[in-house]
Amino acid sequence: MDLINSEAVEVAIVKGETPKETLLNGIEKLGGISKYINNGDQVFIKFNLILPSGFPTNTNFDILEILIQACNKAGAKKVYLGSFPFKGVTIKAISDILGLKKHFESLKGELAFLDNSNYFYMKGFNSKKLKVIKNRSFSRVNVNNKTFIIPKVILDSDKFISVNQVNVDPLFKCRLSLLNSYSIVPNKYQEIKNPQRHNQEYLLNDKYKQDLTSNILDVFSIKKPNLVINDLFYVLEAAGPVIYKDSNLTKTGIMVLGNDTVAVDAVTSKIMNLNIKNPDLISRAEEEGLGLADISKIKIIGENVKNIDLIIKECASKLDETKLQNFSIKTGNLCSGCFKQAYHLLNLMKTNMTKDLKYITPNNSFLIGDDPPDPNNIGKDNIILFGDCAINSTRKKEFKIIVKESKKKRKYKVNKKVLKLSGCPPDIFKCIKLLLNYYGKRDLPMLNLYSKTVASYTPEKITKKLRIWEVG
Amino acid sequence: MKILKYNSNIELFDESKELKERVRIPLTPIETDGNIVYYLFELLYPIFINEQQNILDFVISDNEDEILKLILYETKKAGVHESYQILPKDLIKSKKIDLDNLNDFFNIAQSVLMKKNNIRFSSLRIFKNKALEYINNFCIGLEDRNFHEFIQTFLELIHKIFEQNIFYIYPEPNIYKFLKKLILFLNGVKLNNVFKFLVEKLAAFNVSIILNSEKLILILKFQKINSGSDLTFQLYTPRNLGINIDGISKKRLMNLIKFKLKAEKVYFFNQNHVISLLSSIFELEFPLKIENLIFILQKVLFGFRSFENHWYMVPRPKIYNPLRRFLIRLFGITLNLKKISHWAIPELIFNSINSNFGLNSKNLLILTNISKYKKGKTNGLDFLEKVFRNALLIEIENRRIININPINRKDLFINGKSNNLETIKSQISEKYGVVSTVIKIDSLLVNEIINKSVSNLSKFKPFSKLKVIKMFKNKNFFNIYPEIPPYKLMMGKRIKSLTKLILRVFIDKHEF
Ligand code: SF4
Secondary structure (H helix, E strand, C coil): CCCCCCCEEEEEEEEECCHHHHHHHHHHHHHCCCHHHCCEEEEEEECCCCCCCCCCCCHHHHHHHHHHHHHHHHCEEEEEEEEECCCCCHHHHHHHHHHHHHHHHHCCCCCCCCCCCCCCCCCCCCCHHHHHHHHHHEEEEEEEEEEEEEEEEHHHHCCEEEEEEEEEECCECCCCCCHHHHHHHHHHCCCCCCCCCHHHHHHHHHHHHHHHHHHHHHHHHCCCEEEEEEEEEEEEEECCCCCCCCCCCEEEEEEECCHHHHHHHHHHHHCCCCCCCCCHHHHHHHHHCCCCHHHHHHHEEEECHHHHHCCCCCEEEHHHHHHCEEEEEECCCCCCHHHHHHHHHHHHHHHHHHHHHHHHCCCCCEEECCCCCCCCCCCCCCCEEECCCHHHEEEECCHHEEECCCCCCEEEEEEECCCCCCCCCCCHHHHHHHHHHCCCCCCCCHHHHHHHHHHCCCHHHHHHHHCCCCCC | HHHHHHHHHHHCCCCCCCCCCCCECCCCCEEEEHHHHHHHHHHHHHHHHHCCCCCCEEEEECCCCEEEEEEEEEEEECEEEEEEEEECCCCCCCCCCCCCHHHHHHHHHHHHHHHHHHHHHHHEEEHHHHHHHHHHHHHHHHHHHHHHHHHHHHHHHHHHHCCCCEEEEECHHHHHHHHHHHHHHHHHCCHHHHHHHHHHCCCCCEEEEEEEECCCEEEEEEECCCCCCCCEEEEEHHHHHHHCCCCCCCCHHHEEEEEECCEEEEEEEEEHHHHHHHHHHHHHCCCCEEEHHHHHHHHHHHHHHCCCCCCECCCCCCCCCCCHHHHHHCCCCCCCCCHCEEEEEHHHHHHHHHHHHHHEEEEEEEEEEECCCCCCCCCCCCCCHHEEEEEEEEECCCCCCEEEEEEEEHHHCCCCCCCHHHHHHHHHHHHCCCEEEEEEEEHHHHHHHHHHHHCCCCCCCCCHHHHHHHCCCCCCCCCEEECCCCHHHHHHHHHHHHHHHHHHEEEEECCC
């Protein structure tokens, strides 16, 4: 654990007319890029690479251009750029769709295929060869009795820069740099594994979020960035961190950058009016000695914190605020795992199923968490049970059985209008497939088109390879 | 002058009166009967310009420091100019007119006119001398211009006037604000060139449009004789064509007009629907919000699906015949235009733009013309350069189109190098910042889209419409770099299954 020398912690807050100019000004304020990059350094730039989608789901490429050029100017031997994307999506797929590999090459940078997906289309990989490449590309690192695999290109780089597009996030209010650092490990290692779930204690204490926070900080402690940039020149607000129907882009013209991730995030939280203790990621990081969160101790250059007062519309804090046409959303006790996945699934449905939602049968209940309230119209409603907690806790519920009474006798029938989306928490792409099977492709033409579009860049045989290569 | 005389003589609008006098619609070569002109001004002026009476016109020097002429138009109704009087040019004493804030000047002029002439005006127009020069030049030989030339020169005039800021109107009507911002937004892209391009794309046609209203039915005849740009236009009332409309059915009226004007097709619309659509267009804000464009598209598609409800056509398009639709359903294709999903299509486009291009993006649109390139290979080094016609860089910021920039050929192609969309993307990104996507579309495909969707509607050739999809799948006609997911999907699917997939979104269920 590093000891923090508070005097050495510097954070610049800069405001400008264009993202490029603002970043250059910020770097200048911190003493210039040569203060961070030496001649002959190998540099790794961690950016947001989530989906093959446009800005601001991913980092602003204008900013990356400036960074690559600045590193090269400072004499960097090699500039790599990379990140692990959303579960089930390969870096190669995103690179092909956004033209990243060639774009970075033209700037004298190199896209790092951290998931080795550049090998996925090659033939003749036996298990021996696979092992050799895996060993060559990953290191196993133990932190707090947990094992992570992390790409060697990140560990071996002399300098590490994190550039993060600030967007709202359903769990941590905003996606700040600490959260951005989490995707330097594959998805498999980002998942929270706890076999003893589904008990009240786990849910009440939101153990999922606690474990997730610990994991993020463990990964962060493996390799801390030398230069951290929170790009909030444009912020995706209202719904995020990827573009949804309710999302809005707001221009602040501001960037916050410095040499200490925790300090940069703390200052960003402050100017965005996010409660400093909540996101608790920052306070936990400070407690664990991973950085400085006390604003009064941070040397702040540029704009005055007190003069900036940003109002950002946060994500919906309750799932029923998503307002899905013809759906009633009912939640029991749930942890952040199901909250996050349900939030994304509901927003994805709202964005990509507008026509389907309008013409779907009007009675649909979406039940989430432990012991959720009963659906509105038992027998009529299509009931979607989201997550293992909802499935297990409603096993003996009345709505699972339909009673048909005639003059002579009562008949009990299993309610077939129940769709179980299992998982702890469920996987979104699997949920989409199950929804299509349940309602039928004819009744969900928009979701069908969306799922086919997604399948065009996540073909089954390639996603399988993510698992074989231990990165899925 | 003729129209002023006509307006001052007419007491009450009466279509039934026998009209001998033909007048020219001001600023156009279109001659028609005075009744129509009177009616058009009476109808359109209050909606699009100003609903109150009397207009005060100023002609000022180009450097804005001198009033050269002052004219008061008296209108007995808004838009119906009856008489005019030239007022002393020093009537209103103002050192320099603040053209950016005309409110004060309007109030001063109003009080002077009230005091001296005991008359109120509702609208103030200011022409710089240069504007009058342009208008006068435009009017020379106007009567001899054909319709196509007239529209071209008229759009040119509008472009010059708004680009050079030499005409002002207060209070500013929506149409004025729209044109001013549109021309600024188009950033050098000329309206007349856009018009010329679109007309060229249309195959020869001969259509009549009936614009129905309780007061006066208008009949518009448009004809394009050759595939070039010969466009003609005439304006009639049923009476002009010797048609008595008393108790006549729509169908009979359309068939009579088809016969009298020898039209291939006759369309029937309600005037108020057309006016409502135009009003929505003029209300558009700039920078253009994509959701506003989507709203307009929704309106258009809603109109399109309201066949035999809000609009009619003879000959009746065969696609609306249930038996034929049933037959193509047997091939798995649902094509009921009355069930076109007027809101789902724009939603889908909107979502697709948002998620694929992002909320901020720069996209390059290249228009090619491969029909002019007969020799050589389509994959030759200079192929793209040879077929290049125009390029526009479209900049989107937070779902608004904030800029449209015409791009020169020399900014796109590197001499002697293999030029493809990928090299163009990096070339253009160097100069204008990172360009997300380069989209290339060929004129032949644009022709097909326009003609298949607009003019060929009455023919029942569903499989010929698949040709458009086929062309979209051919990289010579349409290409995107990098390949965004919807494009990838399109390229990876067979035409039939792609059509089925899309039509399920585009056409609503329960069609029979
Ligand atoms: S099923 Fe959902 S709510 Fe229950 S423990 Fe798992 S993630 Fe949490």
